[in-house]
Amino acid sequence: MPLLDAEVKEEVARRLGTLTGPVRLVMFTQEIECEYCSETRQLVQEVADLSAHVTATVYDLVADSARADELGVDKIPAIAVIGERDYGIRFYGIPSGYEFTSLLAAMETAAAGEVDLAQATLETLSRLSTPVHMQVFVTPTCPYCPQAVVLAHKMAVASPMVQSDMISAQEFPHLAMKYQVMGVPRTVINEVTHIEGAADEPVVLEKLREALRARREEQ
Amino acid sequence: MSTDFVIGESSEPQTYDVVVIGGGPAGASAAIYTARADLTTLVIDKGLTAGAMGMASKIANYPGLPEPIAGTDLVRRIRDQARSFGASFVDGKVLRVDLKAEPKRAWTGSAEYRGRAMIIATGAMGRTNRFAGEDRLLGRGVSYCATCDAAFFRDRTVAVAGNSDEAIDEALTLTRFASRVHFLNPRADFLAPEGLVDELRAHEKITVHPSTRIKEIVGDTGVEAIHVVGRGREEIIDVAGIFIYLQGNVPITDYLDGQLPTSGEGCIVVDTTFQTEVEGVFAVGDVLCTHVKQAAISAAEGVTAAIAVDRHLHGREGLRPDWSR
Ligand SMILES: Cc1cc2nc3c(=O)[nH]c(=O)nc-3n(C[C@H](O)[C@H](O)[C@H](O)COP(=O)(O)OP(=O)(O)OC[C@H]3O[C@@H](n4cnc5c(N)ncnc54)[C@H](O)[C@@H]3O)c2cc1C
Secondary structure (H helix, E strand, C coil), rough: CCCHHHHHHHHHHHHHCCCCCCCEEEEEECCCCCCCCCHHHHHHHHHHHCCCCEEEEEEEECCCHHHHHHHHCCCCCCCEEEEEEECEEEEEEECCEEHHHHHHHHHHHHHHCCCCCCHHHHHHHHHCCCEEEEEEEEEECCCCCHHHHHHHHHHHCCCCCEEEEEEEEECCHHHHCCCCCCCCCEEEEEEEEHHHHHHHHHHHHHHHHHHHHHHHHHC | CCEEEECCCCCCCCCCEEEEECCCHHHHHHHHHHHHHCCCCCECCCCCCCCHHHHHCCCCCCCCCCEEEEHHHHHHHHHHHHHHCCEEEECCCCCCCEEECCCCEEEEEEEEEEEEEEEEEECCCCCCEEEEEEEECCCCCCCCHHHHHHCCCCCCCEEEEEEEEEHHHHHHHHHCCCCEEECCCCCCCEEHHHHHHHHHHCCCEEEEEEEEEEEEEEEECCCEEEEEEEEEECCCCCCCCECCCCCCCCCCCCCHCCCCEEEECCCEECCCCCCCCCCCCEHHHHHHCCCCCCCCHHHHHHHHHHHHHHHHHHCCCCCCCCCCC
């Protein structure tokens, strides 16, 4: 049974037809698959079948641990969306519901390799000298979440120092618990600052700066 | 968990001549005129009872309608009139726009809409006052979206504050997860279709508290309880979450993300043709602060802007009144 129906496939194919470069969907699963692993694997394969620009590769988190380490993948299901290079775009959990939008946007951003962020954001990102990890917690039924995910992924493309993860709160309850997620989207930056809701770019930028200041004070 | 797949921004959605955001008296009246001027017109609206008109139980001063009419009936009639001239309506809450793009874009949770011109008519039912504890506990049990966050409250007790169809829908969503839902209605009656109210009242997991207002949201690192006042007595109800769908009286412009300049009171600023600082983007009705809040005035502004939109799109200078066809 295909996951994507004919109508969605047609629309996705049309949209991926405009990709300006190659995109690799690198998916991680495990021999004994997790709850949504098989669906996520099927999803990347179905999406890749819709465009000549897109390829899908499936790895086993344990058997291919070297590849997982290289991409910093530590949980499944995982998808790394890779363009010309690995920009640090990750999806943990199946990008279903509204998050399918975020997956398509990530593919477009990775293919283009450039983003339309404000000058102030680009300047801050270009000056980063330490890694930034953005984790955006979502649920698939949240219409506000893609805005937060897409922005975090754009920031990852804009700087080699940034890695941005979409994390499905329901598939990773221990992380939702650890980061006290009771509402989505919730963006956690470097474990120290967090943003409730789909904030504008300047707000996210300020929280990022706050996270950097906190790290400097720690050192 | 759902495994359907929403495509947000489709590559080639239809481009309308005019996209109207908000289908109250202002937006729906504009749609009558733009549709009648043969401009393809789409109105996006989040709900019949969500606007000011939806709250008005009886309107007795709308010209030409001497018999008192319910606000919802009046809006329905204006919308039907717009439809009869070819305007389309979709249900949806606009979350984001791009006014600088050509064509201009508006996004709901599930779709993208494009228009060569845009009319903003979302009214002034936005909230201003926050409850004590609300901002501090946002994302820690305070939520404005049950569809998004209900899953975090499995087997917990929660509360919903509101009385519109949106509030009731969200309370019903919560019953799939929560063990008990306290429904706090600030009024004695409901502003929602009867069938929906019956469903709410009959639900075994829902306790309805009429005429009950929140005084404070209590909790240290997360919501623990709400302090409510209702019918002469105060009460503390233990809850893990509070979902708020109340209305206020400030212009609804959150989805514009600062793309249009606003006055100190948060009202959109326009010129005499109701055009905003962005060419091709107009704003009418209660989102402006320049008028007395009356349905007929909002409707007239919608009409004026519609004529200006027609002129803008056709590069026409003079105003051509449409007497009849
Ligand atoms: C209780 C009450 C009684 C009143 N009585 C009278 C009266 O007797 N006579 C009179 O002339 N006036 C009366 N008014 C005032 C009148 O209702 C308003 O002036 C008029 O409705 C304003 O029209 P509008 O179209 O600008 O806004 P609204 O009527 O508020 O309509 C706005 C529309 O925008 C939609 N919307 C909002 N946000 C979004 C979004 N993000 N996406 C999509 N859609 C959105 C809403 O669903 C709504 O339908 C009354 C108002 C109230 C509250």
